[in-house]
Amino acid sequence: MSLAADFIQLFYPRYCHGCQRTLVAGENVICTHCLAGLPKTDYHRLPENPVWQRLANRIPVTQAFAYLKFRKGGIVQRLLHQLKYNHHPEIGVALGHLVGREVNDTPHGWEIIVPVPLHESRRRRRGYNQSAQLARGLSEALGIPWDESISIRTQRTETQTKRNRLERWRNVEHVFAVTSTDAIQGKHVLLVDDVITTGATVEACGRHLLEHGARQLSVVCIAEAQ
Numbered sequence: 001m002s003l004a005a006d007f008i009q010l011f012y013p014r015y016c017h018g019c020q021r022t023l024v025a026g027e028n029v030i031c032t033h034c035l036a037g038l039p040k041t042d043y044h045r046l047p048e049n050p051v052w053q054r055l056a057n058r059i060p061v062t063q064a065f066a067y068l069k070f071r072k073g074g075i076v077q078r079l080l081h082q083l084k085y086n087h088h089p090e091i092g093v094a095l096g097h098l099v100g101r102e103v104n105d106t107p108h109g110w111e112i113i114v115p116v117p118l119h120e121s122r123r124r125r126r127g128y129n130q131s132a133q134l135a136r137g138l139s140e141a142l143g144i145p146w147d148e149s150i151s152i153r154t155q156r157t158e159t160q161t162k163r164n165r166l167e168r169w170r171n172v173e174h175v176f177a178v179t180s181t182d183a184i185q186g187k188h189v190l191l192v193d194d195v196i197t198t199g200a201t202v203e204a205c206g207r208h209l210l211e212h213g214a215r216q217l218s219v220v221c222i223a224e225a226q
């Protein structure tokens, strides 16, 4: 670390978003200790993993996986909470980098990365779309373009948390639209979301992308909730 960076760190110490410990030189966003303990699924090594199975009988997905397991009170919940509600978009980018590095040696064929959109009013209030930050990180790690203007959410939806699977599907069935078919025409699209629960959201959004010209669809989520 340079002298100037040491000086900045003295007055503005950077904390790990997983455990609140002060980050040391070379650490960024998440400390080495927390990185080593992330509850990884390793689903990208398992083509017919539980996330793929959840989606495959509903929409044609080539690959689908979640990188981490979401547990109540666990580190993944803390990271995603900071990302979504405390204005820390850098957590999304960092997680995107981690996923990208993890899957870089796995053959995939993805050509463009599309984040699941937020409604514009929510995006403006939050300042960014957390899934777009993940897409940005993945794009940087994999060298594949990303675009958050292709898929949009035309209606505000209430939170999915208290809904069952059928209600979740009805809640999101008609809320997505595609703005530019040229951008996805004939392409293998990688759709990115933060947490997958029933899969209703990625199913509805992914269906739109396929109906508007995407040749193939794959799905990457940061975390799988049970």
Ligand SMILES: [Zn+2]
Pocket (backbone or CB within 6 Å): 016, 017, 018, 019, 020, 021, 030, 031, 032, 033, 034, 035
């Ligand atoms: Zn930590």
